[in-house]
Amino acid sequence: MGELGSIVDEVEGAQPEAAPEVPPATFADFYADHFGDLVRLATLMSGSADVAPDLVQDCFVRLHARWTSVRDPLPYVRRSVVHACASHHRRNAVVRRNPLPSPRPSELGADELDDALAALPARQRAAVVLRYYADLPDAEIARALRCREGTVRSLISRALADLRKVIHP
Amino acid sequence: MSDPIEERLRSHLTARAAQVTVEPDAAALADRAAARPRVGTPLVAGLVALVVVLTGGGFLTGRAVAGSSPVRAAPAAGALAPAAGASGLPNADVGGTAGDGPPLMSLFTRTTGTGVTIRAYRSSTDGSCSSMMSCPPTGTLPSPAPVPTPVPCPTGATCAQPVEQATSTLGAATGASAGTSTGESAGGGSASSGTVTTTPPSTGSGCQQLTVEFSTDQAVSSTTLAAPTQGALTASEVEILGSGSFGEAEGAPAAWVAVLVGSSVTSVHLVTSTGSVLDAMAPASGVAVLAAVGSTALAATSVIGIEQDGTTGAVPSDQGAGTSGPGCSTVPVVPPPSTTTTTTTTGPSTTGSTTTTTVPTPSTLVPATATPAVARPTGAP
Numbered sequence: 001m002g003e004l005g006s007i008v009d010e011v012e013g014a015q016p017e018a019a020p021e022v023p024p025a026t027f028a029d030f031y032a033d034h035f036g037d038l039v040r041l042a043t044l045m046s047g048s049a050d051v052a053p054d055l056v057q058d059c060f061v062r063l064h065a066r067w068t069s070v071r072d073p074l075p076y077v078r079r080s081v082v083h084a085c086a087s088h089h090r091r092n093a094v095v096r097r098n099p100l101p102s103p104r105p106s107e108l109g110a111d112e113l114d115d116a117l118a119a120l121p122a123r124q125r126a127a128v129v130l131r132y133y134a135d136l137p138d139a140e141i142a143r144a145l146r147c148r149e150g151t152v153r154s155l156i157s158r159a160l161a162d163l164r165k166v167i168h169p
Numbered sequence: 170m171s172d173p174i175e176e177r178l179r180s181h182l183t184a185r186a187a188q189v190t191v192e193p194d195a196a197a198l199a200d201r202a203a204a205r206p207r208v209g210t211p212l213v214a215g216l217v218a219l220v221v222v223l224t225g226g227g228f229l230t231g232r233a234v235a236g237s238s239p240v241r242a243a244p245a246a247g248a249l250a251p252a253a254g255a256s257g258l259p260n261a262d263v264g265g266t267a268g269d270g271p272p273l274m275s276l277f278t279r280t281t282g283t284g285v286t287i288r289a290y291r292s293s294t295d296g297s298c299s300s301m302m303s304c305p306p307t308g309t310l311p312s313p314a315p316v317p318t319p320v321p322c323p324t325g326a327t328c329a330q331p332v333e334q335a336t337s338t339l340g341a342a343t344g345a346s347a348g349t350s351t352g353e354s355a356g357g358g359s360a361s362s363g364t365v366t367t368t369p370p371s372t373g374s375g376c377q378q379l380t381v382e383f384s385t386d387q388a389v390s391s392t393t394l395a396a397p398t399q400g401a402l403t404a405s406e407v408e409i410l411g412s413g414s415f416g417e418a419e420g421a422p423a424a425w426v427a428v429l430v431g432s433s434v435t436s437v438h439l440v441t442s443t444g445s446v447l448d449a450m451a452p453a454s455g456v457a458v459l460a461a462v463g464s465t466a467l468a469a470t471s472v473i474g475i476e477q478d479g480t481t482g483a484v485p486s487d488q489g490a491g492t493s494g495p496g497c498s499t500v501p502v503v504p505p506p507s508t509t510t511t512t513t514t515t516g517p518s519t520t521g522s523t524t525t526t527t528v529p530t531p532s533t534l535v536p537a538t539a540t541p542a543v544a545r546p547t548g549a550p
Contacts, residue, residue: 028195035193040186049189057194061202113181132175133182163174 027067044129045085047118055084079144089122116166124159277453285460288382390415404433407474425460434474
């Protein structure tokens, strides 16, 4: 996980949002530290390595506009990335309902797990990625998804049930 | 014991993430931030503009719809020096009404040099002028003149009273009351060269009313007079529509006189016997209202119309011909002495010719009984 692990550690070590552990000195530092990790996260959520940087860049632009008022920027921008990926997922759902004559293959390569993940609803996919890639606790996932922890567990349970239907370990 | 699918997910996601190599691009971020449309500011500005437009539109609509408070209009341009404080537009149809009455058209608003603010409005009614007048015109009446042919009243319409009814209360006077006279005075029988026109009766077209409001620092009053149009007079005629006083109860009496003038009369002066001008104004739509503060303000005063060429024009031989509303009394008419003939030179800027104009000796004008005055609340403007 590399740098993302530091993000997770930082988040996990942080106490309530009002009191971040080590507030970033400047926006540029925060951007340099977390951009790559968030792009990877967005790539897994959106399923597109091409779209993810744009989504994350937009999230940082929004964060920049509110930099002085955001007390704990990492959860904020992570939640922003989740929402951006969900929006992208909804747009892709429209495209899927109206498929092109020759659809492009998966950008991450042909893999039944990728296909199964892409078929999940956006919130289930986000919950799975945040749990099994970012290793976030349920509380942080709930914070990113703006739901309760019980809902997080429900989302992950349903996602695993759907994956088991198509994945044969 | 870990679920195999969970372990596979962890490894799969980590492997996929490792394939993603990306470097932060601060320049691209700066460009994107600069190009980001600021929807917040235009949205707020739009909302503010919408609120302002709706508020202003509602205010204007409310004023237009309500219209019950007449906008004070201005005197005619050229009001003379004693009339101060004029503002607004003359003859502006303010769309207001006097209670449930007809719409009022503002003639002028002026403040005299003695502090009497006068607001004059003209209105038309379908009713009779005589029904509005509680007292008949008094004073010198013209020689019998041809009675205008009454206009047949349409079925179902409200028409004015017949001409005969309007003139039947005039005592010895008979015939139409719209005529002019150079005949005898009712009081003394002396000849008078002035012109007096009493209020003409209305025909089926309705009655013109002149509503005048007076106010001083201590008292206010109003009166409504029957007011014929300017076209009923000859060019140099001056007709007194009414006179009165108010403010006695408040200890601040003031007197007024309303006149209708012909088209050639450019200013009307209220002068004392010594020749000093108490008040003066340029007629607005042929109407002039003069006022002065004092219990004897109008005693031994005269109304003089000044014509365009500077000539002292017609002066009413009887300056008490009008009425002053409820409680009006007959204005005593002082028999004018024999007329004197003077020579008046016209103004230098006009023809320069010398004309001979008969100027009567000013007769006494006594204000009628005061109209009901309303005390102004303390601190009111």
